[in-house]
Amino acid sequence: xxLRILRGLRFAATLKFEIDDETAKxxxxxxxxxKNVSAERIKTELHKIMLSDTPxxxxxxxxxxxxxxxxxxxxxxxxxxxxxxxxHDVFHHTMTALDNTPPDKIVRYSVxxxxxxxxxxxxxxxxxxxxxxxxxxxxxxxxxxIMKRLKFSRKNRERIALLVKYH
Numbered sequence: 497x498x499l500r501i502l503r504g505l506r507f508a509a510t511l512k513f514e515i516d517d518e519t520a521k522x523x524x525x526x527x528x529x530x531k532n533v534s535a536e537r538i539k540t541e542l543h544k545i546m547l548s549d550t551p552x553x554x555x556x557x558x559x560x561x562x563x564x565x566x567x568x569x570x571x572x573x574x575x576x577x578x579x580x581x582x583x584h585d586v587f588h589h590t591m592t593a594l595d596n597t598p599p600d601k602i603v604r605y606s607v608x609x610x611x612x613x614x615x616x617x618x619x620x621x622x623x624x625x626x627x628x629x630x631x632x633x634x635x636x637x638x639x640x641x642i643m644k645r646l647k648f649s650r651k652n653r654e655r656i657a658l659l660v661k662y663h
Contacts, residue, residue, distance in 0.1 A: 498529030502541035505558055509548035523561060530564045538565050539646045546604045552591035559587075565646065568638045571615030578626045586614045602652065606659035609639035636661040 501523045508515050515523070530538065542565075545551050555562055563570050572586040582589060593607045613634025619627050639660045643653045 498526060499533045499537055499541070501526060501530060501561060502533075502538060502545075505554050505561065506541045506544045506548075509545045509551060509554040512549070520557075523558065527561045527564050530561070535565075535645060535647045539648065542646070543601060546608070547599045547601060549599070550595045551604065552595045555594075556587075556591055566642050568612050568642060571638075572612060575615050575618060576626065577614070577628075578620065578624055580625075586611050602655050602659070605639075605643075605652075605656045606663070609642065609656065609660045610635055610663040612638040632661055632663060635663070 504515060504519070504523065507513070545554055548554070559569060559573060569587075572590065575586040577584070577586060577589065584592060590608060590611055593610075594604060597603050597607050611628075611631065613631035613636075614628045616634050616638075617628045617631045619629065621627060636657050640653060640657050643656065648656070
């Protein structure tokens, strides 16, 4: 049962333990089984991970597993932000912000989704400075895609999308 992968990640996140190397290896190898798990069950486990003290620890270590049901995350992995106002790549900026927000579902998802559009809008000017024009609108679109796929309530989709749009 592939749902056990997410349950294991949830336990690691909420109970603050490390996953054994062999178990982690098997989780990574079997991640595609999550494609056969209902969106509602994935969402339930994901909500609990997102409300843990440091969700970034699990999302960072197991991002390939999260990408099975949120493939949009792959667009921000390793995307540098050569800009005077950013010291992290997009993914690590998002993970840092995620851990520094209160454990509120709406806020946490808004932070997780707020820069998804950067992977699709990045340009670099002649001085080597990166820009992400229009990324809030693209981030909102990608967030809505994820939330519809995972069957978030309409109320939560609207609230989160609004925060992403005006982040």
